[in-house]
Amino acid sequence: MSVVASEAPADEPGRLVVFWRRYRRNRAALLGLGIFVAVVLMALTAGLVEPDDPLRRAGAPLTAPFVDWATPLGTDQLGRDILAGIFHGARISLLIGVVATLISIAIGVVIGALSGYFGGWVDDVLMRVTDAFQTIPSFVLLLALVAILGSSIEYITLAIGIVSWTAPARMVRAEFMSLRNREFVDAARNLGVRDAAIIFREILPNALPPIIVYASVIMALSILLESALAFLGLGDPNYASWGNMIGQGRAVLRTAWHCAAIPGIAIVLTVLSFSLLGEGLNDALNPRQKKT
Amino acid sequence: MLRYALRRLVQAVPVVILIMVGTFLLLKLAPGDTVDALVGDMGGADAEFIARLRAEYGLDQPVWVQLWKYMAKLATFDFGWSFVYEQPVSTVLLDRLGTTLLLMATSLSLAFAIGTVLGAIAARRAYSLSDNVISTLGLVFYATPSFFLSLMMMLLFSVKLGWLPVGGIETIASFKTGWERVLDVARHLVMPTAALSLIYMSFYLRLMRASVLEVAELDYVRTARAKGAGEWRLMKHHVMRNALLPVVTLLGLQFSTVLGGSVVVETIFSLPGLGQLAYRSVIQRDMNTLMGIIFLCSIIVVVVNFLTDLLYARLDSRIELR
Numbered sequence: 001m002s003v004v005a006s007e008a009p010a011d012e013p014g015r016l017v018v019f020w021r022r023y024r025r026n027r028a029a030l031l032g033l034g035i036f037v038a039v040v041l042m043a044l045t046a047g048l049v050e051p052d053d054p055l056r057r058a059g060a061p062l063t064a065p066f067v068d069w070a071t072p073l074g075t076d077q078l079g080r081d082i083l084a085g086i087f088h089g090a091r092i093s094l095l096i097g098v099v100a101t102l103i104s105i106a107i108g109v110v111i112g113a114l115s116g117y118f119g120g121w122v123d124d125v126l127m128r129v130t131d132a133f134q135t136i137p138s139f140v141l142l143l144a145l146v147a148i149l150g151s152s153i154e155y156i157t158l159a160i161g162i163v164s165w166t167a168p169a170r171m172v173r174a175e176f177m178s179l180r181n182r183e184f185v186d187a188a189r190n191l192g193v194r195d196a197a198i199i200f201r202e203i204l205p206n207a208l209p210p211i212i213v214y215a216s217v218i219m220a221l222s223i224l225l226e227s228a229l230a231f232l233g234l235g236d237p238n239y240a241s242w243g244n245m246i247g248q249g250r251a252v253l254r255t256a257w258h259c260a261a262i263p264g265i266a267i268v269l270t271v272l273s274f275s276l277l278g279e280g281l282n283d284a285l286n287p288r289q290k291k292t
Numbered sequence: 293m294l295r296y297a298l299r300r301l302v303q304a305v306p307v308v309i310l311i312m313v314g315t316f317l318l319l320k321l322a323p324g325d326t327v328d329a330l331v332g333d334m335g336g337a338d339a340e341f342i343a344r345l346r347a348e349y350g351l352d353q354p355v356w357v358q359l360w361k362y363m364a365k366l367a368t369f370d371f372g373w374s375f376v377y378e379q380p381v382s383t384v385l386l387d388r389l390g391t392t393l394l395l396m397a398t399s400l401s402l403a404f405a406i407g408t409v410l411g412a413i414a415a416r417r418a419y420s421l422s423d424n425v426i427s428t429l430g431l432v433f434y435a436t437p438s439f440f441l442s443l444m445m446m447l448l449f450s451v452k453l454g455w456l457p458v459g460g461i462e463t464i465a466s467f468k469t470g471w472e473r474v475l476d477v478a479r480h481l482v483m484p485t486a487a488l489s490l491i492y493m494s495f496y497l498r499l500m501r502a503s504v505l506e507v508a509e510l511d512y513v514r515t516a517r518a519k520g521a522g523e524w525r526l527m528k529h530h531v532m533r534n535a536l537l538p539v540v541t542l543l544g545l546q547f548s549t550v551l552g553g554s555v556v557v558e559t560i561f562s563l564p565g566l567g568q569l570a571y572r573s574v575i576q577r578d579m580n581t582l583m584g585i586i587f588l589c590s591i592i593v594v595v596v597n598f599l600t601d602l603l604y605a606r607l608d609s610r611i612e613l614r
Contacts, residue, residue, distance in 0.1 A: 028428075132310035134545070135593045139552030140570050140586055147574040147582065148322045224437055228556050231439045232571060243437075250443055250560075257447050264440035271435035 022284040029280020035273035042090040050084030054240040058084065062256045076245070076259045077252050086266050088240040093223050093270060096157050100222040101215050103161025108168030109211070113199050115169070116176025123173075130166050138163040142225060146234050153236040156229060160222050168211055168218065175207035209285050216278030220271045227267055242267050293605065300601050304594050311590045312363045315583045319362075322579045325351060329375045371584030376576045381584040385566065389588070391461055392554055392565035394477075398485040400543065400550060403492035408539060410493075411500025412527065418505060426497065433494035438553055442487040442560045449483065456482055459562035484561045488553055492546060496539055503535040510534075537608055544600030548593040 013021075024030055046054075058071050058081035065074040065082070073082040115126040133141075145159035179185065180203065188202050229235050230243030237244075242263040249260030319325075324332075327345045331337045337345075346352050350361055365372070371381035414426040449456040457463070462476045507513065508531055516530050554567035562568070566585050573582040 128306045128310060131307045132314060132590075135307055135548055135590045135597075136311060136314070136586055137548045137552035137589050137593070139549075139555050140567075140582075140589060142552075143555065143570055143574045144318050144582055144586060147577065147579070148318060220435070227437055228439060231437075232556065232559060234574065243439075246440055246443065253443060253447055254451055260440070260443050264437070264444070267437055267440065268432070268435045271437075272431055275431050275434060 019284050023280050026280045026283055028276050029283070032273045032276025032280060035269050036277055039090050039094065039270050039273065042087045043094050046084075046087035046091050049087045050081060054084040054088040055080060062252065062259075064256070065258050065262070073262055074256075074258050076248055077256070082245070082259065082262055085240045085245050086242070086263060089242040089245065089263060089266065090270070092153070092239050092241050093226065093267075096153070096160065096226045097219045097223045099157045100160040100164070100226075101218045103158060104165040104218055104222075105168050105211060105215060107161065107165035109172050109204070111165070112169040112172025112174075113176055113204065113207075116173035117180055117195070117199050117203065119177070126169075127173075130169055133163075134166045139225070139228065142229065143234070146229065151234055151236055153239060156226065156236060160225050163225070164218055164221060168214060171210055171214060172207055175210065176203055179203050179206055213278055213282045213285060216274045216281065220274040220278075223267070223271060223274075296605055297598075297602060300598055304598060308591070308594060309363070311587065312366050313359065315366070315587050316359050316362050318586070319579060319583050320355070324577075324579075326372065326580070327351060333375050366587055369588075371587065372580040374578055374581045376573075376578040376581065381581050384569070384581060385584050385588055388565050388569050391563055392551070392558070392567060393592075395481065395484055395488065395554055395558070395563065395565060396547070396550055398481055399488040400492065400547070402485055403489035403496055404539070404543060406489075407493040407496025408500045408536065411497040411539075412504050412532065412535070414497070414501045415504035415508070416523075416527070418501075423501075427501070430494040430497045433490045433497075436490060438487045438491065439556045439560060441490060442483065442557060445483045445486065446560075456480075459560075461563050480561075480563075484557050484563060487560075488550065488557045491553070492550060495542060495546065499539050499542055500535065503538050504531060507531050507535045533607065537604065540600055540604055540607065544597045544604075547596045548589070551589045551593065 023033075050058075057079040059068055059075045059079055061075060061077050061079040063071055063075040063079075066072065067074065071081045071083065073086065075081060076085075111126050111130065115123045115130075142159055142163045145162060146156060149155035149159060176199075185198060185202055188198050193202070226235065227241065227243030227246070230241040231247040233244070233247055235241050235244050245263040246260045246267075249257070249263070252259055326349055327342060330345060331342055343352075350358060369382050371385070373379075374381045374384050377384045410426050410430075414423040417423050446458055450458040457480050459480075461480050462468070462473065463480075466476065468476050513526065513530050516526055521530070551567070554565060555570050556567070557563070558565045558567035559571045566589065570582060570585045573579070573585065
């Protein structure tokens, strides 16, 4: 991608360079990017920190942080290394966050595109379905889906995607409604391009930027939903998860509060980084939207 | 106004029907049915008896007939029998509805009050230090999971300082009455309310800030200022009323999310409400109760949305023209 930048004439910087210049103006967004990169690095290097199983016993139970260098952030009541849990938890949080976001946006794009492009009764039916999904409390629906499907990591990710597609669907619908009567769409229609091609090749690329920004919101929400499930003990028991670590830490809150506090701070920082990242993306992608 | 209200009510009908169908689908997807639960409860039965039970409960009929009968029962708030509580599900739900509604009311009022005030302050001093502090706080509120905040508050206010009770809705067997009881319940609700309202506070804060910034630039506000209205009068009589409109809409739309959030908070603070019941139903595989909660909560959301629509129409006179 840097090739694009170097090929452009010196007085006309590439799109990515322009984007980066706009992005870095926002100091909070830079901080967000920094934390995000750190979380990604943690997820990538989790195997180096703890090559075996982060759920194995690594030291004496309830070691305080900064006491034993084998377990720098201390251990929980079963002697599991909290640092290893944080690194491996980053992996699970990001994995579930990314995949659930993709699922939710995929459903949202299909429903919103059909609704906004065709209008009429298709729109009526699909929007009532969206209303119904928005009316059912999403966390209760998530509980029901997990109760029915089971607590494996695949089904949890799927269930989070299923409960969070309504907002992107409404956004895509609004974009499609404003784009479907533009000249370039009329032109394609008059050339005999089929509806499916118009939807996916002509309109969708133009409707995507706000969805990309909103993806950071869904990602943050997915991570929060997964951690809440895991906190309640309804997550996948085979993986280290920040929410689950906090849930376990609840039992030893009085004596060793670091067990709950450390993974809690990890969640706060990660979700915060997505919010800051989203705001930075929004400012950089839609510079005209910002009013002063 | 009446026609508007009626139209809103009619629009809610297909949504309620879809939720009924959805609840039925979930119940059908769940492993095991009412008869399985019943037979399990009895400690087993022979095949002929099971078949007779299935016929009695209408489970041998085509799916369409079952769906129709299920919907007819839901319409009368008959959610079937809870094999865990040995009571009709509607009785179990009714017992716990009050606690949840109370928690909703306190949390949303707190979030709305503090969120709108902070948002308005931030907008009046946009891009100043106080705006930066408030906006950053909003982002941190948004990123803090309610369960984490609950635990940290418990640690500080109950374990270390001993100011607030760790859980329950009132002190057990204290036989308090009147104001003493009200105060006791209030003390128990402080931490759950704070935990549940935080994230919504951040939503209202951000929306209110944007909304006030937008309204403050409109012509009629400039006119009022030109006519010599003081800043305080300007905010109170001209800006606030219109700036609150989108926040009121969000309040209605988010009621369902807040109900969902009560699952975690009620479970942590052992509040005997619908959220805690939802969690227990999943653990105990009490599907009738879980579906009852889903349907009842959805109806509450539909009613609240209807009420916010009416409130919105009262606040914004333009809406009747549409």
